[in-house]
Amino acid sequence: MTIGIVGSGAVGTTLARGLSERGHQLTLGTRRPDDHRALEPAVRIGAFADAARDGDVVILAVRWSAVEDVFAAIGAETLRGKVLIDASNPLRYENGRPVGLETLAEGSAAQRVAALATGARVVKAFNVVGAGLMVAPQIAGGPPDMFLCGDDADAKRVVSQLCDDLGYPALDVGPLVRAAELEHLAMLWISLAMTGAFAKHAFKLLREPNRG
Numbered sequence: 595m596t597i598g599i600v601g602s603g604a605v606g607t608t609l610a611r612g613l614s615e616r617g618h619q620l621t622l623g624t625r626r627p628d629d630h631r632a633l634e635p636a637v638r639i640g641a642f643a644d645a646a647r648d649g650d651v652v653i654l655a656v657r658w659s660a661v662e663d664v665f666a667a668i669g670a671e672t673l674r675g676k677v678l679i680d681a682s683n684p685l686r687y688e689n690g691r692p693v694g695l696e697t698l699a700e701g702s703a704a705q706r707v708a709a710l711a712t713g714a715r716v717v718k719a720f721n722v723v724g725a726g727l728m729v730a731p732q733i734a735g736g737p738p739d740m741f742l743c744g745d746d747a748d749a750k751r752v753v754s755q756l757c758d759d760l761g762y763p764a765l766d767v768g769p770l771v772r773a774a775e776l777e778h779l780a781m782l783w784i785s786l787a788m789t790g791a792f793a794k795h796a797f798k799l800l801r802e803p804n805r806g
């Protein structure tokens with residue numbers, strides 16, 4: 595697949611490396627292309643708008659406070675019809691530490707993203723696991739599940755395939771309105787990380803199919 599990653603933090607660079615190593619065509623978007631030349635030539639480095647334009651699938655992985663500016667840079671129509679994976683979490687900080695989620699009129703970051711990205715097929719995914727475990731997760735009791743949600747079944751199939759490529763069974767938890775729960779689950783992941791109790795942690799849903 596051709597994949598554009600909008601964002602060059604831990605998530606963007608980890609996914610860019612992991613997905614390009616698995617045979618995908620990657621463009622990484624950033625305001626600072628010169629900081630990421632080490633990823634070339636496997637990954638094309640460009641502006642946010644280049645990543646949004648190049649990818650048939652686009653992954654949004656920027657700091658929540660920057661989302662409006664990033665969409666202004668991309669242009670509202672660029673993502674129409676594309677699969678847009680929202681990995682962001684709308685974190686609220688106090689004294690530089692994440693303490694909760696922003697309250698958003700749309701109900702979740704993913705729904706806000708869907709409102710900003712006109713016509714994109716938004717799937718929430720890659721938001722409930724730390725970047726360090728996002729590719730080929732090695733953890734006792736694993737692999738963890740990659741929870742995802744969205745309103746477009748075909749888009750969710752595409753994202754499930756990418757999860758599979760990265761070593762994650764995808765678990766579809768329903769329509770995009772479920773994104774709020776996934777964002778709160780991410781906050782729980784962060785709170786647990788801040789306790790320092792675990793070297794690694796990730797979520798997996800234990801379940802049995804309902805055959806009744």
Ligand SMILES: NC(=O)c1ccc[n+]([C@@H]2O[C@H](COP(=O)([O-])OP(=O)(O)OC[C@H]3O[C@@H](n4cnc5c(N)ncnc54)[C@H](OP(=O)(O)O)[C@@H]3O)[C@@H](O)[C@H]2O)c1
Pocket residue numbers: 600601602603604605606623624625626654655656657658659660663664681682683684685720721722723724725726
């Ligand atoms: N870190 C994790 O383990 C993790 C796991 C799951 C989900 N997430 C979520 O994924 C998203 C990315 O997280 P991250 O840790 O990879 O990176 P981050 O540090 O949260 O964000 C880095 C990205 O945000 C962009 N950015 C920051 N301020 C900006 C501004 N004022 N204007 C435009 N762009 C700006 C940066 O642009 P440049 O490229 O130009 O520097 C960079 O691409 C966040 O929403 C986070 O909550 C993080």
